[in-house]
Amino acid sequence: MRHIAQSLVGLIITLLVVSFVIFLVMEAVPGDPAEIILGMSAAPDTLAALRSQLGLDQPFLVRYSNWLIGLLQGDLGDSYTYSTSVSQLIGERLEVTLPLTGLAALLSVLISVPLGVLAAARPNGLVDMFASLFSQIGIAVPNFWVGLLLILGVALTFGWFPAGGFPGWDAGFWSALNALILPSIALAIPQAAVLTRVTRAAVIEVTNEDFVRTARAKGATPSHALWRHIVPNAMIPIVTMLGMQISVLIAGAVLVENVFTLPGMGTLAYQALAQRDLIVIQNVVLFFAAIVMGINFLVDALYTVLDPRLRVRR
């Protein structure tokens, strides 16, 4: 428990540092929000009035602390280009991005763990050859290209899934989920390729451990030893990799959402960047950072469940 409390404190401190760095970078980026809102031809006194209304004329640290206080209250300010509050904007977009990345993470685990384990069970066997081919291709191919192939090869040819767009969850659970299937496959395949490799290597390494021989000497069949002794001990590197992959997954979502024209956080970040909607960018980036750190915190907590040796003795 102490270990978890410690990493929770670490998480909060890191988030503070990250938020400060983001704010600092946004400060350095050229572009005046008031000018962006009113346009280049706005009168100087109108600009000054809007600046003071937005609080832009206050010192750096005051604006930074105002942002933090706003964050704690759930008030992220209003978007310069969308006429809604940033928190509402992010909330709406999360309804797409969270299920999308969640589904992709789930798919990549469901593909890679069984494939990696079975490949490791018989090195150089048929499954192993297929797994190594799959991971070679999956690592080499970028996710947006997989997305394009899926649109061409599956959506447009068979018509089972929409080629793009998102009807919203109000349109019914299944039709909304249906729109997320192909994008999540596109996101999952490169991830699954990396995870397959990691799983295979981890399982092969544990297979040579002494305790596996002990289990076999007890009379355990090869498959019993594999699933009961080897795989649980191989989970640490797999979960570590999965945690690191989540950030790659979120970065990948930016591209894949654009390919499938999904109204998610990725498209939001992309459009906000194109339109210099600094306040949206600032909050979206912090949000991504918070998700990645939250996942890492969970992975850290999971270690102690997976490996009893890591539990701190009281």
Next chain:
Amino acid sequence: MMLEIKDLKVGFQNEVGPATDVVHGISFSLGKGETLGIVGESGSGKSVLSLATIGLLPKTAKATGEILFNGEDILTMSERELCKLRGSRIGMIFQEPMTALNPAMKVGSQIAEALRLHSNISRADANAEALRLLEMVKIPDAKRKMHSYPHEMSGGQRQRVGIAIALSLKPDLLIADEPTTALDVTVQAEILDILDDLVTELGIALILISHDLGVIARIADRTLVMYRGNEMEQGETERVLRQPSHDYTRKLLSALPRRARAGLDVMAPTTLGDSV
């Protein structure tokens, strides 16, 4: 005879070139309740011999000859038959107690698993039997230790858990591959005593592998001396140690500290281990 090994040869395949032979035609036999000591330096093929006997040679190994266990040849058995045999009829204790137990599994469950693999007993019954076994190998506070993980135990305690696992189904044959090598000298003596007592009590045949003549002298009825995969000599332990017929055995004996060697002449072999 319960175990009869006839002209066992083991070779390991290389990626290129001919196989590397590590055991060149070993033969011995072992009856119920007997203890055979196998002694030899590192690389003499002792461990390969023991792995062959329990059918756990790596896939790259090729064994010829016969390993007759109660009349059936282990070398020709299917994996299914071997899985039934391992643990229930032949138990094995390994050299490294620090790594021989699953680090992510409670020791109680690791003992109970051995029982549940071979019989249909309930989890509760298996746990009760595991507790009894932990007490049998003299683990202090056994009830609490049931829920310990291996890293929470000392090397000696882990090796006792290893013995409890190997003996859980009262096998006919127990193979102990350097069971005391990784342990402190004081703990060595305790482990050997436990092994010796249990083997006598349960009437189990024991193959004790060691590079340490003191250990062998302590509990083995008969001794097989191996060098580079060959049998140097074989016979009653007392005879082999007092009147070695082979030069290599004499060399092994002369490698012992002088006090231990002196002990060989005046003391009964069973007390030798204490002076080593």
